[in-house]
Amino acid sequence: MRLPIEDVISDVITAIAQHGQLVLQAPPGAGKTTRVPLALLQGGVFEGKLIMLEPRRLAARAAAERMADTLGEPVGEQVGYRMRGEAKAGPNTRIEVVTEGILTRMIQTDPSLEGVGALVFDEFHERSLNADLGLALAHESRSALRPDLKLVVMSATLDAEPVAKMLGAPIITSQGRAFDVEERWLDAPLKKDKKLELACADLIVQAVTEQPEGGVLVFLPGQGEITRVARALEGQLDKSCAVHKLYGAMDFKAQRAAIMPAKTGRKIVLATSIAETSLTIEDVRTVVDAGRSRRARFDPASGMSRLVTERVTRAEATQRAGRAGRVAEGVAYKLWTKGEHGALAAFPPAEIEAADLAGLALELAAWGSSPEDMAFLTPPPQGALAEAQALLTSLGALKSGRITDHGRALLRLPVHPRLAHMVARAGKGAAPIAALLSGRDILMNGFNGAGADLTLRIRALSDPKGSNAHAVNQSALATARLEAKRLARLAGPDQGLSAAQMAALAYPDRIGLRRAGQAHRFVLSGGKGAVVSDSDPIGTQLLIVVTDTDGNPRDAKTRQAIAISENELRAIMPEQFVWHTVCEWSRRESRVMAREQLRLGACVLEDRAWKNADVAQMNRAMCDGIRMIGLNLPAAAKRFQARVILARENSDRAFPDLSDSALLDTLEDWLAPYLGSVRTSADWKAFDPLEALRNCLNWEQTQALDQLVPSHFTTPLGDRRPIDYSQADPEIEVRLQELFGVTKHPTVGGKPLKVTVLSPARKPLQTTMDIPGFWAGSYADVRKDMRARYPKHPWPEDPTQAEPTLRAKPRKR
Structure with missing residues (x-):
């Protein structure tokens, strides 16, 4: 049967011969996978081997078999394949179909790809992480070391233009498919x-x-x-x-x-x-x-x-x-x-865009390039990459962003860096655990039926017939056993660690401590939460290592976990057990709590009162509490605050920002040194922060404030009355008799004061911003009402001519 790709094969050969690289776009069924590599081989456009990358094992095997059958040969002659744990290739092999991890290892081991003349990336539209990385590495290798290396990117549905632009390669499109x-x-x-x-x-x-x-x-x-x-x-x-x-x-x-x-x-x-x-x-x-x-x-x-x-x-x-x-x-x-x-x-x-980038970050560190220097069609997201680098640093694979000898050892193990770290540290004994954790659950019923306990899987791996309570997935079991044997060959001597210790090495951020009073709910050492099914016995354990979850960012459902003791953890990571002193505001108790805690990451293993707590830390915690309960300044402090705000708004002089929001933002600067023994919400309610507020101003600012926005109004009798600046207009309260003789309304900072005139019993009579007008107007009515109620106090007909007084009339004898 003639395939649609045949119509462009000559163009493919010509383009590769002239440009050395090509993007080939062909719809499903066009025949590109099995026809193009053979055409390149028969066209003599490369020397050495052609390596074709296939994203899936089944497709790689099938493609190699189809091409070998076309040549009338068994697989392993001119056409072979290689994948993790299996290879069929020989000295005469010219076309080798490999899966993605194989290609990456080839380039990392030999960047010049000695003996390889062409690389073909098939099904690139799937945009797998390894394909993107492989193409970026191949492109850099071709640019720096191997200008003769031929590159072909093939895709069924991908928008080819961005890939071609990135590589500087021509595009060839096959328009037909085999059948409608x-x-x-x-x-x-x-x-x-x-x-x-x-x-x-x-x-x-x-x-x-x-x-x-x-x-x-x-x-x-x-x-x-x-x-x-x-x-x-x-x-x-x-x-x-x-x-x-x-x-x-x-x-x-x-x-x-x-x-x-x-x-x-x-x-x-x-x-x-x-x-x-x-x-x-x-x-x-x-x-x-x-x-x-x-x-x-x-x-x-x-x-x-x-x-x-x-x-x-x-x-x-x-x-x-x-x-x-x-x-x-x-x-x-x-x-x-x-x-x-x-x-x-x-x-x-x-x-x-959406994957765990730990493996990619390790590969890039080994290559010695940053992502922005590589030809990635889609750059790795910064957040995920930073998280991956942080994990690798915690595992000892990176130091200051550079790969360590331990990191290079991890690259030689064909599993996730977490599991590679476990195998490198624990030796051969970790191979079965790594095989279980990198593959599908070998128990058919999964965590719903068998429970989440990893030890059930370990037992079933070594003795599947003894696991009568739960059906064993024979396919997954066979895969896990092969993987365990392969990893054991690559691992060092067994270090005698328990299965739980090995799991903790792989997942140091998923060591779970049961929450107090909450069975089946755990806080993880990395700071997240995890839950175990209520019916699962492992949920009653004090400490577990969570090895598989559903990925929920808050309380992840635990699919697999293993119980571990504190002694087991101390034996493998003693440096992670650290005493912390904690001063923090307790919203529940409305007070500063000072504790000493033994922590493993976010897990608090011991908690006791910190008797000689650091004063500075206590004050900072109290500041956090004040932010929660509110500033709530007392009257005198509020008046001072209002004066400074008014001066700041109406003067060219520099005054600090004493608004509520600014004060709350800077509590540690202006308030903390004055808190003394203030440790509760009740203490704060009784505390007067006026002195602390005054010290926000230097001497020059204080003098300017008293001049521009005085704190008090002096009555004709020489008494000082506080001015309230909290409202739009500054305001004072004065008894009427104290204002006798005043013929000009008082002002402050060029603004008239709002005067609340009080009765002898200090009850408001009238509010005015024009005292002369008050005398000439409504005073007569006030006098008429008040002289009968307060006959012992003077109520002259002309208050402008009377002497101010606070005394009542003397008694008649």
Whole structure:
């Protein structure tokens, strides 16, 4: 069968010969994966080996087998493959298909890639983290060391322009696909109460009924959905239909059975996104797309990743639909409407935008470059990268941003840096733990049935028949055992640590201390929270190490954990047990609390009163308390504050900002030295901060303040009355008899004072800003009312001619 890619093969050869690099865009089913490497080999445009990067193990194996079959050879002759734990290649191999981690190690070990003439990045549209890193490393190697190295980036749905611009490479586009695919949509959106699995099962039955020939490939987000759809299909399909499952955790034999042609009847393949790639599943003519994809999302704030289920993007939907047109004209059924399709995002996010970047940060440190110096199509987010670098520093892999000898040792171990650190420190004994923690749960019921205890998994790994209480996932078990053996060969001598100690080495930030009085709830040493199922016995332990969670940034649900003792922790990380002195405001008790605490990160193991607490720390804690309970200045202090604010607003002189907000922001500067024994909200209520406020002004400012905004008004009798500046107009209160003889209204700072005139009993009679006007006007009415009530006090007809007085008339004898 002639493939659509054949139409541009000559252009590919020419472009590589002239430019040395190329971006090739071809739709699903065009044949680029198996045809382009062979064409480059046969065209003689490179010397040495061609290394082709495939993002998935199954696709890498299948691509190598297809190319070898085209040459009429077994795999391992001119075409071979290499992946973690498995390789088929020989001295005559010219095309080697590798998975992503392999390529990175090759470039890091030999930046000049001696013996390699060409690199092909297949399925680059998936934008995996390792593919982005591999391309960045390859581009730098080509620029600095190997200008003769050929680079080809191939993609089905990627917008090719940005990649081509970054590399300075031409673009070649293959327009055709093998066969046409008809797309069919729902007439109306799914009802909210309809479960995705049941709706998908109904659509599968419809597709099988309407399309009488060929296999059906169904795209679902994960293994759980695959299992539930398979269960929902029971009894709904003709007996001639065989249902197969296809996901990454399956063993290769089961995967191969899913992709091989059906011997009899029809084949229904329920698959994850593993089937989106360059994999051809035989006989498939119909695709059913549930429209969901599962992605990992890393939260730098919690240091945890979680899997989220999201709608597919238009690019993913196109890629999936193309699977129906590989061997004949096909049909793609979509579990959403055509109108909903337009609202889908164009492309999936690059993994580098949402992944744990610990491995990337370590690779970059080993390479000796910062991300901004590398050719990344999408730069790594600064927050996630900083979090990764902080983790690596805590593990001893980085020091001052540079890789250490320990960090280089971690790179030689093909697991996450956390687990590599554990294996490097604990030796061979850690290999089984690392294998368990890097793979799928080997207990079928997971944490819902078996419980979260990691020791159950360790026991099942060594003796699966002894784990009668819980079914063992044989595929995951076999994978874990192979991985454990491989890691043991790379590890040093066993250091005799317990399983819990090993887990703590990998997750020093996830050591959990049970919260006081709260069984099954833990505070983690990294500062976050974790919860354990109420029915799980491990939730009653005092200390645990949490090795797997759902990634919730606040209280993560614990999927796996192991109990540990304080003595075990002290033996491996004694330097992490540190006594801290704590002075802080207790909102609950409305007082400063001074404690001495033995901490392991955020876990407080011992807590006792700090008897000789540092005064400065106590005062700072009291300042925090004042911010919570409020400034609430007493009257005298409030008047002083108002005077300074008025002077600051109405004078060219420099006065400090004594507004409430400014005072609260600077409590440690102006108030803390004067707090003395103030330690409670009651103490603060009784405290007079006037002296502290006065000392905010220097001598010159104080003199200027008294001149511009005096604190008191002096009455004609020489008595001082405080001026209230807290309102819009400065105000005083004076008994009427004290104002006799006043013919000019008093002012302050050029502004008239608001005068509240009081009766002899100090009751307000009238408020005025014009005393002469008051005498001439309403005084007569006041005199009439008051002289009968207060006959012993003078009430002259003309107050402007009377002497001010506070005395009553003498008694008649």
